Amino acid sequence: MKARALGRLTAMNVMLTLEYRAAVSVFILNSVARPVISLLIWLTVSDQGVRLPYGRGQLVTYYVVLGVVSMLTATWLDETLPQHIRLGGLSPWLLRPAPYVFYYISENLGQKLVNLSTLLPLVLVVAFAFRADLRLPTSPLPWLIFAASLPLAMAIRFLLELVLCSLAFWVEDVEGVLALQSVLGAFLAGQYIPLALFPPSLSGFLDAQPFRYTLSFPLEVLMGTLSAGALASGFAWASGYCLVLWCCCRLPWRSGLRAYSATGA
Amino acid sequence: MTAIDVSDLGKTYRYHHKDPGLRGSLSSLFRRQTLEKCAVVGVSFAVEAGAVVGFLGPNGAGKTTTLKMLCGLLYPSHGAAQVLGFTPSRREPAFLRQISLVMGQKAMLWWDLPAMETLLLHKEMYSIPSGQFRQTVDDLAELLDVGPLLRVQVRKLSLGERMKMELLTALVHRPAVLFLDEPTIGLDVVSQQRVRDFLRQLNREQGTTILLTSHYMADIEALCPRVLLIDQGRLHFDGSLATLVERAAPPKLLSAVFARPVPDAAIAAALNGLPLQPTDDPLRIRVAVPREQTAAVAERLLHAGRLADLSIEDVPVEAIIRGIFSETATGGGLQ
Numbered sequence: 001m002k003a004r005a006l007g008r009l010t011a012m013n014v015m016l017t018l019e020y021r022a023a024v025s026v027f028i029l030n031s032v033a034r035p036v037i038s039l040l041i042w043l044t045v046s047d048q049g050v051r052l053p054y055g056r057g058q059l060v061t062y063y064v065v066l067g068v069v070s071m072l073t074a075t076w077l078d079e080t081l082p083q084h085i086r087l088g089g090l091s092p093w094l095l096r097p098a099p100y101v102f103y104y105i106s107e108n109l110g111q112k113l114v115n116l117s118t119l120l121p122l123v124l125v126v127a128f129a130f131r132a133d134l135r136l137p138t139s140p141l142p143w144l145i146f147a148a149s150l151p152l153a154m155a156i157r158f159l160l161e162l163v164l165c166s167l168a169f170w171v172e173d174v175e176g177v178l179a180l181q182s183v184l185g186a187f188l189a190g191q192y193i194p195l196a197l198f199p200p201s202l203s204g205f206l207d208a209q210p211f212r213y214t215l216s217f218p219l220e221v222l223m224g225t226l227s228a229g230a231l232a233s234g235f236a237w238a239s240g241y242c243l244v245l246w247c248c249c250r251l252p253w254r255s256g257l258r259a260y261s262a263t264g265a
Numbered sequence: 266m267t268a269i270d271v272s273d274l275g276k277t278y279r280y281h282h283k284d285p286g287l288r289g290s291l292s293s294l295f296r297r298q299t300l301e302k303c304a305v306v307g308v309s310f311a312v313e314a315g316a317v318v319g320f321l322g323p324n325g326a327g328k329t330t331t332l333k334m335l336c337g338l339l340y341p342s343h344g345a346a347q348v349l350g351f352t353p354s355r356r357e358p359a360f361l362r363q364i365s366l367v368m369g370q371k372a373m374l375w376w377d378l379p380a381m382e383t384l385l386l387h388k389e390m391y392s393i394p395s396g397q398f399r400q401t402v403d404d405l406a407e408l409l410d411v412g413p414l415l416r417v418q419v420r421k422l423s424l425g426e427r428m429k430m431e432l433l434t435a436l437v438h439r440p441a442v443l444f445l446d447e448p449t450i451g452l453d454v455v456s457q458q459r460v461r462d463f464l465r466q467l468n469r470e471q472g473t474t475i476l477l478t479s480h481y482m483a484d485i486e487a488l489c490p491r492v493l494l495i496d497q498g499r500l501h502f503d504g505s506l507a508t509l510v511e512r513a514a515p516p517k518l519l520s521a522v523f524a525r526p527v528p529d530a531a532i533a534a535a536l537n538g539l540p541l542q543p544t545d546d547p548l549r550i551r552v553a554v555p556r557e558q559t560a561a562v563a564e565r566l567l568h569a570g571r572l573a574d575l576s577i578e579d580v581p582v583e584a585i586i587r588g589i590f591s592e593t594a595t596g597g598g599l600q
Contacts, residue, residue: 095366258340
């Protein structure tokens with residue numbers, strides 16, 4: 001029952017996302033334009049003779065794939081969930097005999113399916129434009145390891161936001177916290193600057209913080225910049241964060257639902 | 266069999282006090298005063314399976330809070346509730362499969378999609394067999410007269426049509442207990458009547474237990490042999506609507522039309538100090554008479570002058586309930 005309900009919910013979210021074609025288009029353009037602008041800046045820096053830890057090929061590969069991985073690991077909980085908690089929109093989902101988190105998972109999947117189907121052709125165009133420098137793996141193993149790192153990245157991002165959004169049960173306005181998390185998270189995930197370009201003295205901290213595993217780690221896997229030991233350690237960190245965040249989710253949500261006032265609904 | 270059993274149920278909300286204006290906002294930023302409001306206090310009642318019970322009370326009386334606790338949306342601050350043998354706040358799937366809540370215009374439906382999409386979702390969520398689903402949707406759509414609208418985006422529907430769709434969605438899994446919070450709010454009189462007829466039929470044919478709140482006395486009169494009167498979070502009355510009206514001892518409305526003018530002194534003597542209500546016609550008088558004096562006053566009026574017409578009516582139930590609410594608000598109320 002659960003799988004069928006989740007499938008149905010996801011299909012409904014696909015239909016819902018398709019209702020807002022203009023919003024999807026703007027979002028996709030933004031998802032492509034941002035990495036391309038960053039890439040052009042870094043290529044200019046590189047062409048000026050500045051020595052960077054990444055060569056031209058690695059920079060191109062990083063930023064071409066970044067848009068797709070960003071989209072795959074994106075969450076939009078901050079746009080809906082705090083409001084649902086504060087204004088009672090959670091109630092219809094609490095009254096149904098399925099976990100309320102189904103709705104938010106399906107919303108995430110539905111939006112990603114629509115966004116990716118629009119994003120991929122544009123990324124292919126960008127990839128074609130930079131084909132001379134693009135260095136994608138030719139053997140299946142890096143792709144398989146990359147594919148294995150993606151569900152962990154998605155789960156960390158989703159669970160992290162689920163924990164932060166649960167603050168809305170007690171705090172009137174969590175948007176500030178979520179906005180800070182969004183900016184800081186994007187920065188520490190490697191959205192703006194690849195983590196490899198940060199000062200080497202920060203590498204210990206950057207490897208240990210959770211945001212790396214939501215974006216940078218899958219990209220590093222695909223680019224083949226990690227040793228076998230670093231790969232194993234990365235997967236261990238990512239799995240550990242998943243487990244910790246899963247446990248962290250349960251307590252605030254359990255007590256949050258006790259505090260839920262179902263305002264106006 | 267008892268469907269709903271509530272014992273000493275209570276709910277206290279916490280909220281912040283804030284003075285109006287920018288000054289109030291600034292001072293609450295540094296020093297916030299937390300207050301508590303007892304929305305429901307020690308409410309106890311039981312409802313037999315298959316009964317239709319009306320929840321009456323003014324705004325903020327605690328009706329909706331009680332309904333929310335009974336369907337598991339809110340945790341009670343104290344006391345206990347059992348619905349179909351389940352503790353609602355645990356929100357067990359087996360419990361949620363057997364209940365439904367319809368809250369005015371608060372949507373189970375997805376605004377941008379046709380109602381059929383939500384119904385298909387409920388088919389999966391409630392594991393409704395395909396044959397039963399088709400049959401139930403067809404039956405309900407026919408009863409509510411919304412068949413052609415099932416494939417129209419919800420946001421394109423009128424208020425009344427949306428309410429009917431909400432009802433249809435709430436009932437597609439055939440709940441044993443149905444909680445209705447203002448199910449006819451915002452509907453025109455024809456739609457209100459349709460919804461009432463539909464609910465009556467649902468209760469009669471499927472034995473659905475219904476607990477309903479409404480500001481429209483017509484809903485309560487048409488559907489609820491039993492009413493619970495709640496105000497300021499406390500239960501003030503539990504019994505039949507007729508008993509409630511009787512206990513409130515409302516006056517009778519006496520109207521008389523004289524064939525020719527009668528001296529004021531003669532009318533005053535007949536009414537024995539009862540105040541007259543204003544009328545447009547100098548030959549017509551209208552007066553609210555205590556029930557036990559009705560016959561005597563009518564007899565005296567017959568002797569006061571030649572009557573062209575005399576009528577004695579009950580005060581509308583709506584006015585009686587309004588009177589009860591204003592009495593409970595001022596500390597009086599039912600004995």
